[in-house]
Amino acid sequence: xxxxxxxxxRAEDFPRWYQDLISKAELADNGPVRGTMVIRPYGYGLWERxxxxxxxxxxxxxxxxxxxxxxxxxxxxxxxxxxxxxxAPELAVVTHGGGKELEEPVVVxxxxxxxxxxxxxxxxxxxxxxxxxxxxxxxxxxxxxxxRVFLRTSEFLWQEGHTxxxxxxxxxxxxxxxxxxxxxxxxxxxxAVDVVLxxxxxxxxxxxxxxxxxxxxxxxxxxxxxxxxxxxxxxxxAKAFDTRYLAADGERKLVWQTSWGTSTRMVGGLxxxxxxxxxxxxxxxxxxxxxxVLAVKGDExxxxxxxxIAGRLAAAGIRVRVDDRTDTPFGRRAVDxxxxxxxxxxxxGPRDLEQGTAMLVRRIPGGKEPVAxxxxxxxxxxxxEEDQALLLRRSRDRRTALxxxxxxxxxxxxxxKAGGWARIPWSVLGEAGEARLAEDGVSVRxxxxxxxxxxxxxxxxxxxxxxxxxx
Amino acid sequence: xxxxxxxxxRAEDFPRWYQDLISKAELADNGPVRGTMVIRPYGYGLWERxxxxxxxxxxxxxxxxxxxxxxxxxxxxxxxxxxxxxxAPELAVVTHGGGKELEEPVVVxxxxxxxxxxxxxxxxxxxxxxxxxxxxxxxxxxxxxxxRVFLRTSEFLWQEGHTxxxxxxxxxxxxxxxxxxxxxxxxxxxxAVDVVLxxxxxxxxxxxxxxxxxxxxxxxxxxxxxxxxxxxxxxxxAKAFDTRYLAADGERKLVWQTSWGTSTRMVGGLxxxxxxxxxxxxxxxxxxxxxxVLAVKGDExxxxxxxxIAGRLAAAGIRVRVDDRTDTPFGRRAVDxxxxxxxxxxxxGPRDLEQGTAMLVRRIPGGKEPVAxxxxxxxxxxxxEEDQALLLRRSRDRRTALxxxxxxxxxxxxxxKAGGWARIPWSVLGEAGEARLAEDGVSVRxxxxxxxxxxxxxxxxxxxxxxxxxx
Numbered sequence: 051x052x053x054x055x056x057x058x059x060r061a062e063d064f065p066r067w068y069q070d071l072i073s074k075a076e077l078a079d080n081g082p083v084r085g086t087m088v089i090r091p092y093g094y095g096l097w098e099r100x101x102x103x104x105x106x107x108x109x110x111x112x113x114x115x116x117x118x119x120x121x122x123x124x125x126x127x128x129x130x131x132x133x134x135x136x137x138a139p140e141l142a143v144v145t146h147g148g149g150k151e152l153e154e155p156v157v158v159x160x161x162x163x164x165x166x167x168x169x170x171x172x173x174x175x176x177x178x179x180x181x182x183x184x185x186x187x188x189x190x191x192x193x194x195x196x197x198r199v200f201l202r203t204s205e206f207l208w209q210e211g212h213t214x215x216x217x218x219x220x221x222x223x224x225x226x227x228x229x230x231x232x233x234x235x236x237x238x239x240x241x242a243v244d245v246v247l248x249x250x251x252x253x254x255x256x257x258x259x260x261x262x263x264x265x266x267x268x269x270x271x272x273x274x275x276x277x278x279x280x281x282x283x284x285x286x287x288a289k290a291f292d293t294r295y296l297a298a299d300g301e302r303k304l305v306w307q308t309s310w311g312t313s314t315r316m317v318g319g320l321x322x323x324x325x326x327x328x329x330x331x332x333x334x335x336x337x338x339x340x341x342x343v344l345a346v347k348g349d350e351x352x353x354x355x356x357x358x359i360a361g362r363l364a365a366a367g368i369r370v371r372v373d374d375r376t377d378t379p380f381g382r383r384a385v386d387x388x389x390x391x392x393x394x395x396x397x398x399g400p401r402d403l404e405q406g407t408a409m410l411v412r413r414i415p416g417g418k419e420p421v422a423x424x425x426x427x428x429x430x431x432x433x434x435e436e437d438q439a440l441l442l443r444r445s446r447d448r449r450t451a452l453x454x455x456x457x458x459x460x461x462x463x464x465x466x467k468a469g470g471w472a473r474i475p476w477s478v479l480g481e482a483g484e485a486r487l488a489e490d491g492v493s494v495r496x497x498x499x500x501x502x503x504x505x506x507x508x509x510x511x512x513x514x515x516x517x518x519x520x521x
Numbered sequence: 522x523x524x525x526x527x528x529x530x531r532a533e534d535f536p537r538w539y540q541d542l543i544s545k546a547e548l549a550d551n552g553p554v555r556g557t558m559v560i561r562p563y564g565y566g567l568w569e570r571x572x573x574x575x576x577x578x579x580x581x582x583x584x585x586x587x588x589x590x591x592x593x594x595x596x597x598x599x600x601x602x603x604x605x606x607x608x609a610p611e612l613a614v615v616t617h618g619g620g621k622e623l624e625e626p627v628v629v630x631x632x633x634x635x636x637x638x639x640x641x642x643x644x645x646x647x648x649x650x651x652x653x654x655x656x657x658x659x660x661x662x663x664x665x666x667x668x669r670v671f672l673r674t675s676e677f678l679w680q681e682g683h684t685x686x687x688x689x690x691x692x693x694x695x696x697x698x699x700x701x702x703x704x705x706x707x708x709x710x711x712x713a714v715d716v717v718l719x720x721x722x723x724x725x726x727x728x729x730x731x732x733x734x735x736x737x738x739x740x741x742x743x744x745x746x747x748x749x750x751x752x753x754x755x756x757x758x759a760k761a762f763d764t765r766y767l768a769a770d771g772e773r774k775l776v777w778q779t780s781w782g783t784s785t786r787m788v789g790g791l792x793x794x795x796x797x798x799x800x801x802x803x804x805x806x807x808x809x810x811x812x813x814v815l816a817v818k819g820d821e822x823x824x825x826x827x828x829x830i831a832g833r834l835a836a837a838g839i840r841v842r843v844d845d846r847t848d849t850p851f852g853r854r855a856v857d858x859x860x861x862x863x864x865x866x867x868x869x870g871p872r873d874l875e876q877g878t879a880m881l882v883r884r885i886p887g888g889k890e891p892v893a894x895x896x897x898x899x900x901x902x903x904x905x906e907e908d909q910a911l912l913l914r915r916s917r918d919r920r921t922a923l924x925x926x927x928x929x930x931x932x933x934x935x936x937x938k939a940g941g942w943a944r945i946p947w948s949v950l951g952e953a954g955e956a957r958l959a960e961d962g963v964s965v966r967x968x969x970x971x972x973x974x975x976x977x978x979x980x981x982x983x984x985x986x987x988x989x990x991x992x
Contacts, residue, residue: 079640079643081589081590081592081636082590082593082594082597082636082639083590083592083593083594083627086590086591086592087590088587088588088589088590088640089587089588089589090587091585091586091587091655094585094586094587094588095585095586097588098586114562114565114566115562115565115566115569116559116560116561116562116565117559117560117565117568117678118552118559118560119552119553119554119557119558119559119676120557120629120660120662120676121552121554121557121613121662121675121676122553122554123553123554126553138620139619139620140619141617141618141619141620142592142615142617142618142619143615143616143617143618144613144614144615144616144629145614145615145616145617146612146613146614146616146626147612147613147614147664147675148610148611148612148613148664148665148666149609149610149612149664155617156554158591158615158629165552165553168553169550169559172550178846178848178849184562188660189591189659189660191591191592193618193619193620194619195619204592204618205590205591205592207588375649377649378649
């Protein structure tokens with residue numbers, strides 16, 4: 051008789067599978083205030099690894115980390131008209147501080163363009179101060195009516211980059227470089243999500259931007275997730291905050307700006323990209339724990355061998371953890387590591403010891419086989435790279451299988467509602483078609499050029515719209 | 522003729538020197554909302570290094586990072602009577618979210634004992650789940666009437682550890698271990714601040730704790746700064762949130778808890794411990810930039826050599842930066858690096874090249890001398906360790922010189938007001954004497970045992986009170 055499944059099967063109820071997994075793999079809990087979340091140690095460990103990988107790329111892109119205040123005077127947001135219109139409905143407002151009503155209410159930052167421009171306008175004097183490249187790791191608040199853990203939460207963690215440049219071209223190129231070399235590289239090569247890089251339509255642009263670049267991933271149910279965005283802000287905020295520099299020609303010119311962000315939403319994307327009915331699958335390059343060494347039983351020889359193996363794997367550069375909780379049944383622990391998606395499990399019992407072998411269980415391709423203990427440290431790194439490539443291939447194959455080229459707005463809507471992506475010429479769809487799809491909860495995720503590259507403008511001939519339901 | 526000093530001299534006006542330094546070394550700015558701060562890249566770089574060193578120690582202490590929400594229901598704070606009394610005057614309150622007035626206002630976390638206990642009470646089932654060791658890196662808000670950058674700000678960044686244990690002894694020992702092996706080790710061996718480890722008097726305890734351990738540093742003006750605290754919470758929060766575990770004997774028992782925190786206040790402590798009239802002095806083990814290689818002039822041979830030297834130093838494990846901003850006068854750049862307290866400056870000009878030497882300028886002991894370029898990578902690591910030791914010795918010498926043993930409450934008050942620390946038997950001072958000193962703005966920083974160790978109780982015979990003015 052088959053055992054009862056640990057999780058609701060994906061095919062039965064994908065959203066419920068997602069909630070089950072988050073709870074059973076101990077990734078996060080709902081917070082007491084509506085829409086907030088508690089990120090538990092294993093979930094936070096995934097975020098810490100994302101931070102580490104992203105931070106290194108952001109620093110290589112020349113940006114320095116800094117920190118701006120959580121509280122923004124309400125008046126700042128109103129200075130850029132589209133920006134305030136976009137964010138006003140989502141704001142949390144502090145009206146009392148230190149036991150008294152405040153003279154001016156302050157908002158909890160939903161994003162930091164306004165407060166950062168206030169300082170850029172002081173720090174930037176001459177062309178020598180440009181480009182000014184800043185990144186911030188922080189929490190932000192956007193009041194959320196339909197919260198879902200990691201995907202839409204009233205408070206989330208993110209990084210937000212903010213830069214100022216002397217010319218339009220320099221800002222444009224920097225936004226594109228972050229999009230491709232920081233975000234694209236991280237998502238494809240570390241998260242193993244085969245994201246599409248494209249350009250948002252005017253309707254989907256960030257409030258205050260002249261161009262928004264996006265990375266869209268296809269989830270296990272065929273829906274899309276926006277995994278990160280990089281914006282050209284033009285001179286909109288520079289005008290609002292009078293952010294100017296003294297040019298070499300002696301004129302005081304407005305700067306050109308970018309902003310770009312990725313958040314804990316990526317944890318949701320990771321789960322929905324790679325998870326299966328048994329739990330998570332963590333790409334090895336991201337995994338906080340790449341291999342777990344389990345003691346099947348608590349006898350001394352086994353425990354000593356488990357620690358010895360872990361030491362050798364750690365010395366080989368593998369992120370390894372020992373599981374010696376032998377007062378918990380072995381089967382329960384094995385299921386738990388499967389749920390948590392650790393790529394490799396090395397199980398050591400008394401009988402294995404006699405033979406100098408351990409049982410190697412691979413989460414991502416599946417399957418188990420005995421391996422000589424002395425060979426583990428030399429064998430495992432290649433298996434981890436194999437698993438990394440397999441996850442990316444699966445992501446790519448799913449996108450290929452579930453994407454269709456269509457010729458009419460109706461077909462695009464049908465394909466999206468059936469759980470897939472549709473590609474339709476933007477010249478056929480247009481803003482009118484986009485508005486019609488929106489009535490059915492279907493959106494244009496992005497525009498891509500015929501050759502798959504990111505278009506330089508909305509109306510570049512040959513632009514293709516990718517249409518889908520999205521989280 | 523002497524040049525005008527870059528900073529207000531410390532002897533003239535210490536608080537103004539502090540503000541000058543923070544501004545001119547580009548560490549931080551005041552935020553637009555009263556009491557908030559903008560941490561600029563160089564200041565944030567110091568904090569990032571503190572985080573990295575502390576985080577490694579916290580993980581070695583067995584704690585895992587997690588993240589709890591910024592917003593706490595107001596009702597949570599009232600569950601622990603002393604806690605709410607301590608924090609109520611400092612709370613920021615959100616009354617509106619998503620365009621509507623909230624049914625229950627939420628407070629912005631001033632600390633997270635309450636919300637964390639709400640989850641501990643769900644996560645802890647049996648003795649097998651203990652100890653539960655959690656740390657969080659986050660921002661917190663405590664409305665501040667007399668703000669001072671890094672020292673007292675309405676929002677600050679910190680880490681807060683929260684743990685639950687099966688027994689009183691285990692919790693007590695863990696709080697003491699964090700105090701000594703995480704905080705003490707970091708502050709003495711990385712920050713080079715010769716902190717005193719002691720125990721707070723009941724008057725100075727954290728709101729809700731049964732014991733608060735503290736680390737007190739002496740600043741350049743002889744005042745004290747509380748640089749970190751580790752609390753035994755007893756069962757106060759466990760009772761308020763019914764945080765219980767199933768013991769091996771089948772009984773459901775309340776857990777014993779600790780909490781412990783350090784914050785961006787340590788950046789203020791670093792500045793006031795080691796800064797001088799020329800600027801900061803950063804201990805090499807902390808310094809984000811340990812050595813800067815300056816091109817005196819912009820000719821190609823110099824620039825090539827500067828990059829070559831930097832590459833060799835980086836390969837030797839030194840955190841190095843190139844300064845090739847040769848369109849800014851050399852003198853201004855040299856003053857800037859002095860202000861920023863980078864331990865070693867390597868100046869390379871055309872004449873040096875001919876001789877195969879560079880000018881080595883040492884910020885901490887002072888002085889400059891030519892050094893063979895080929896010898897730099899081999900020489901510098903030892904100089905950095907010398908400088909590290911020198912800063913700690915200066916910190917120790919200052920504390921010794923400015924601390925006096927006194928026999929009466931009056932003498933203790935006089936010594937503190939004169940800008941130093943007084944040691945007085947706690948049996949002489951007592952809570953009545955402590956209250957009298959408080960009228961003059963003088964406090965008991967901590968109690969220490971006769972042999973310098975941390976006392977196990979307030980009234981342990983021989984306890985000595987350390988009395989000072991404090992930030």
